[in-house]
Amino acid sequence: MRPDRFSRESAVSEACCRISGDKFLYYNYSLLKNMNKSTEYLIKFRPLSALLIALATSPSLVLAAEAQSIEIVVSAKSEKPKTSPLSSKKVKSSDTAALLSDEAGVSLQTGGGVSSLPVVNGMADERLLICVDCMQITSACANHMNPPLSYIPPSSVGSISVNAGVTPVSMGGDNIGGTVVVESASPVFAENGKKLIQNGSFSSYYRSNNHARGVSITSSVASSKLSFGVTASHDRADDYVDGNGKKVTSTYYASNNLGLTLAAKTDTGVLTVKAGHQSIPGQGFVNQWMDMVDNDASYVNAIYKAGYGWGSLEAKGYYQNTWHKMDSGDDKLPVALRPPVSMPYMPMDTRGISWGYTLKTDMLVGQNSIVRVGNEFHRFTLDDWWPPVAGSMMMSPNAFVNINNGRKDRYALFAEWEAKIGDNVTTILGVRNEQVRMNVGNVQGYNNTATYSTDVAAFNAHDHSRNDSNWDVTAIARYQPSSTESYEFGYARKTRSPNLYERYAWSKSWMCSGMIGWSGDGNGYVGNQNLRPEIAHTFSVTGQWNDKNKSSWQLNVTPYFTYVHDYIDVELAGGKTFSAPGNEVRNILLFTNHKAELYGINLAGSVGVWNTERFGNGKIHGVLGYVHGIDVDNGNSLYHMMPLNMKLSLEQNLSGWTNTIEAQLVARKSETDPLRFEPKTDGYVLVNLSTAYQYRNMHIEVGVTNLLDKFYSLPLGGINYDNFLDSKKTERFDPLAGQGRSFTIGLTQTF
Numbered sequence: 001m002r003p004d005r006f007s008r009e010s011a012v013s014e015a016c017c018r019i020s021g022d023k024f025l026y027y028n029y030s031l032l033k034n035m036n037k038s039t040e041y042l043i044k045f046r047p048l049s050a051l052l053i054a055l056a057t058s059p060s061l062v063l064a065a066e067a068q069s070i071e072i073v074v075s076a077k078s079e080k081p082k083t084s085p086l087s088s089k090k091v092k093s094s095d096t097a098a099l100l101s102d103e104a105g106v107s108l109q110t111g112g113g114v115s116s117l118p119v120v121n122g123m124a125d126e127r128l129l130i131c132v133d134c135m136q137i138t139s140a141c142a143n144h145m146n147p148p149l150s151y152i153p154p155s156s157v158g159s160i161s162v163n164a165g166v167t168p169v170s171m172g173g174d175n176i177g178g179t180v181v182v183e184s185a186s187p188v189f190a191e192n193g194k195k196l197i198q199n200g201s202f203s204s205y206y207r208s209n210n211h212a213r214g215v216s217i218t219s220s221v222a223s224s225k226l227s228f229g230v231t232a233s234h235d236r237a238d239d240y241v242d243g244n245g246k247k248v249t250s251t252y253y254a255s256n257n258l259g260l261t262l263a264a265k266t267d268t269g270v271l272t273v274k275a276g277h278q279s280i281p282g283q284g285f286v287n288q289w290m291d292m293v294d295n296d297a298s299y300v301n302a303i304y305k306a307g308y309g310w311g312s313l314e315a316k317g318y319y320q321n322t323w324h325k326m327d328s329g330d331d332k333l334p335v336a337l338r339p340p341v342s343m344p345y346m347p348m349d350t351r352g353i354s355w356g357y358t359l360k361t362d363m364l365v366g367q368n369s370i371v372r373v374g375n376e377f378h379r380f381t382l383d384d385w386w387p388p389v390a391g392s393m394m395m396s397p398n399a400f401v402n403i404n405n406g407r408k409d410r411y412a413l414f415a416e417w418e419a420k421i422g423d424n425v426t427t428i429l430g431v432r433n434e435q436v437r438m439n440v441g442n443v444q445g446y447n448n449t450a451t452y453s454t455d456v457a458a459f460n461a462h463d464h465s466r467n468d469s470n471w472d473v474t475a476i477a478r479y480q481p482s483s484t485e486s487y488e489f490g491y492a493r494k495t496r497s498p499n500l501y502e503r504y505a506w507s508k509s510w511m512c513s514g515m516i517g518w519s520g521d522g523n524g525y526v527g528n529q530n531l532r533p534e535i536a537h538t539f540s541v542t543g544q545w546n547d548k549n550k551s552s553w554q555l556n557v558t559p560y561f562t563y564v565h566d567y568i569d570v571e572l573a574g575g576k577t578f579s580a581p582g583n584e585v586r587n588i589l590l591f592t593n594h595k596a597e598l599y600g601i602n603l604a605g606s607v608g609v610w611n612t613e614r615f616g617n618g619k620i621h622g623v624l625g626y627v628h629g630i631d632v633d634n635g636n637s638l639y640h641m642m643p644l645n646m647k648l649s650l651e652q653n654l655s656g657w658t659n660t661i662e663a664q665l666v667a668r669k670s671e672t673d674p675l676r677f678e679p680k681t682d683g684y685v686l687v688n689l690s691t692a693y694q695y696r697n698m699h700i701e702v703g704v705t706n707l708l709d710k711f712y713s714l715p716l717g718g719i720n721y722d723n724f725l726d727s728k729k730t731e732r733f734d735p736l737a738g739q740g741r742s743f744t745i746g747l748t749q750t751f
């Protein structure tokens with residue numbers, strides 16, 4: 001993954017946090033990796049310009065630029081706020097993962113409308129570590145309907161960044177594919193000696209295709225020592241319509257979010273406490289058997305960052321609690337009740353709690369190096385039970401217990417050494433160990449008939465505790481011979497323990513295994529207690545070239561290769577054939593360790609094409625991603641590999657206006673996983689237009705996505721379960737179609 005606007009903003013915000021008074025760490029990995037400035041520049045880091053970049057992402061903060069940021073005194077006037085890529089994306093989508101869609105190597109696996117599952121260099125979902133305001137949240141759902149990014153709406157996102165593959169061990173463990181870090185807006189303080197400052201914003205948007213609409217407000221009040229902020233948002237949408245004008249059912253959603261921030265500044269650092277609540281009263285999942293009918297979650301987290309003469313200290317803690325309900329949703333229910341009636345009700349409840357802490361310290365050692373050590377603990381507990389259904393022989397009289405008192409604990413220690421060797425080489429070496437402890441209690445079926453009793457007896461006969469000792473190692477060297485080129489070489493060994501469902505989902509029956517799985521493919525999945533953690537060895541090289549001022553052009557090229565030992569793939573354990581005339585077949589698949597290889601290349605670049613008084617400046621941005629993944633043991637393609645894809649955009653900036661035309665090109669998907677009956681999809685080109693205008697503190701943007709109303713199937717969309725249900729399960733599964741043309745309008749007013 002190469003730097004672009006988002007990752008750079010995040011790096012800046014991280015840098016801001018690391019700076020305390022006039023003491024600051026003179027460089028750190030994220031800065032070097034993402035900002036790609038000369039080391040000298042970093043040593044003489046200029047807070048004002050950095051802060052302005054960070055502020056541009058968050059309209060609510062813009063007016064506070066005259067005040068004091070968390071740890072940097074800004075005395076200059078703010079520049080006129082500019083349209084940021086992030087604010088433009090918030091108008092186009094309510095999917096938080098989609099904020100990353102312009103990053104080379106990032107693609108989106110379709111889930112619910114609130115958040116799809118990000119895929120980075122072919123690694124999806126839980127193969128990535130996703131931190132939301134320092135919280136490591138685990139999906140509390142057998143279908144991963146509530147993934148980490150679903151807990152922060154786009155309107156609350158202050159910064160989002162992705163680091164693929166080779167990431168420093170200090171960024172976290174239990175992942176093999178990389179890290180996504182999302183943060184809500186940082187608190188702002190008044191300047192020393194100044195009275196209270198107040199600021200806020202109001203945003204709203206509408207998208208015509210699915211009548212998506214939403215409002216969000218932010219407001220904060222701060223003295224020089226204390227800061228208090230509140231954010232609230234409401235988003236909802238109906239089902240979208242594809243390029244042929246056909247409604248794609250079970251794509252509706254609604255989401256309500258409330259967040260509070262309280263921050264206090266001490267002599268050495270800043271303590272920030274955030275708490276909030278989310279309610280999702282309904283969210284359709286067109287590629288799943290079930291829908292989300294209720295999701296209620298609350299969280300509290302605290303982070304303390306402090307700088308000292310010897311280095312810095314960071315302490316984080318969090319608690320997050322989810323109550324989740326699935327059943328046939330508003331679109332599926334009437335179809336299932338239409339004769340012949342087919343399983344209209346199947347309530348499934350889960351409760352998940354994620355909590356943990358991280359302690360991390362950066363110590364300056366000599367002139368040119370930092371030693372970073374840390375300790376983390378993360379616990380995820382899960383109960384997953386399916387209440388009995390009155391009148392159903394199959395689903396009564398007991399509750400089906402899928403995961404009973406499940407627990408995954410991770411105890412981690414790491415040490416990392418970052419050093420500047422000579423004038424233009426920086427290295428990072430790190431090692432991390434995680435002790436993973438997993439366990440669940442005994443289970444039961446809906447009743448004691450043979451459908452359940454054999455599996456229950458086999459499962460309950462044995463101890464379920466599993467312990468893994470996972471070692472991660474990262475080595476990165478960055479060589480920057482001049483300000484116009486740099487090269488980074490990286491190797492990482494990274495480890496991920498299975499999740500609770502991969503190890504403990506126990507029923508081999510078609511109906512119950514069919515409820516397990518986050519691939520959107522209609523197959524059934526069965527857990528395997530003999531699974532070993534997956535261990536990935538990743539090699540990557542990044543070359544970056546740019547002009548002297550980085551103002552007219554730049555190019556990043558990152559080829560990568562990953563060999564995964566014990567990759568958690570699947571093998572055939574049974575099947576199900578549906579009725580004529582379609583005679584559709586789905587498999588029951590047992591999670592199994594295989595060997596896998598992934599390789600690919602990411603390109604990102606930009607070039608200025610004009611810069612005149614009359615036409616402002618024009619710039620072309622482009623990203624390209626290619627990935628190939630194979631299960632070495634059975635020779636199949638890995639599931640959900642994004643075909644070759646490219647995005648090209650031409651952007652014009654002219655006195656307050658930002659005009660953009662964008663083309664998204666996706667090649668035909670021909671490499672598919674036969675065990676999952678993955679559909680092949682045709683190539684397509686989508687064209688988007690937008691224009692944005694900034695007038696004082698008001699930002700307005702209008703646009704159209706999929707201008708040509710092109711019909712296309714989503715390469716990572718899985719199957720359309722609703723169409724199958726509508727045929728009374730007698731037709732073949734269709735691949736899931738993407739959204740047709742949509743007109744969008746968005747407005748943000750800061751005050």
Ligand SMILES: [Cu+2]
Pocket residue numbers: 140141142143144145146292324325326
């Ligand atoms: Cu669910």
